[in-house]
Amino acid sequence: MRLRMLACLFAALLCAPALATAQTKSMFSNLANPSIGMNALFSGQFARNLNQPYGLQFDEAEISLISVVDPYWTLVSNFVFLPDHTVDPEEVWARSTNIPAIQLKLGKIRGTFGKHGLLHTHAFPFIQAPVIMANSIGEEGFKDAGLEAAWLTPLPWFAELTGGVYQGIGVDDDHPLDFGSSRHDNVPFLGHFKNQFDLNNATTLELGQSFMQGRGSDADLHNAFGADLTVRNVPLKNANRRGWVLMGEYLQKGSRVGGAYHQEQHGGYASFQYRLSQVWWMGIRGEQARDCTTDFLFDSTVPGKVTRGSVNIAWMPSEFSFVRLEYSRANADDGHGAKPTDDRIMAQLSYTIGYHPAHAY
Secondary structure (H helix, E strand, C coil): CCHHHHHHHHHHHHHHHHHHHHHHHHHHHHCCEEEEEEEEEEEEEEEECCCCCCCCEEEEEEEEEEEEEECCEEEEEEECCCCCCCEEEEEEEEEECCCCCEEEEEEEEECCCCCHHHHCCCHCCCCCHHHHHHHHHHCCCCCEEEEEEEEEECCCCCEEEEEEEEECCCCCCCCCCCCCCCCCCCCCCEEEEEEEEEECCEEEEEEEEEEEEECCCCEEEEEEEEEEEEEEECCCCCCCCEEEEEEEEEEEEEECCCEEEEEEEEEEEECCCCCCCCCEEEECCCCCCCCCCCCCCCCCCCEEEEEEEEEEEEEEEEEEEEEEEEEEEEEEECCCCCEEEEEEEEEEEEEEEEEECCCCC
């Protein structure tokens, strides 16, 4: 028996260095790998006024890669796979980690403008983005290559001031703002001021103001303004069962020609979301957009006034998935006698795996 025990002990000693080496290699290998996550988004839409077949469709798959580069930088990226078989490097940027009170972001970034424009598609509180978004800064916000610096001010409440400069880019499906001038001094810039206050132990108030300006392909200055308000309630004792979010935002796009400012597309929305239980949410939103285009106008290139109301309910069994059902009714007036209406029922399904960073608060 003693000889058998000695033999087992000797064998264990021989294997220990190899096991330790394998564990060490595995540990360092995992540390070198980025955190990886993926979100898949599907939806179905039933709209009589649109020339589209009913049924479920694939919207997008988003893969995120995040990793610490060194003690000074973190690299963040989001690659979106679209139904037309293209891949969009939606965000690829580096963030500084060692400058007191200041945070730098550089690369292809989502500009810090407004409130809704900071959200990824699967984080929208409603299936449809507000109409004014696609007519002002972009349906998914302003996304462009550039540099941003955010400064946490020493004020007695949370107050963050952000400034950014970006690449000049012309109008396309994702960029309704015309910053396409080829002049050397065309450096579009942004300013954003965010303030948060504690109203009580469970409720916060956030106020934000945004401004952006660049020179267009017509050599004129083009601007965008925004103001947002958010009141959020998260009870201390039942944070995962109760709570509500009241949010409103106004956006305006315009241009300056011959020293005079010309207002173009403008509008806003107000929404209320309420948590019914641990897994159920409901929401209601009203919005109006002026001089804007949308998909159910008889001529989608002719702008008009659009008024829309939406209501939804969402089942969220975990933070990694949800199923949402939404109904909206809209009226439009193109100013030439056409006043179409639009009723649609939509469903959305979202699934997330792996690591996924927290969304904007």
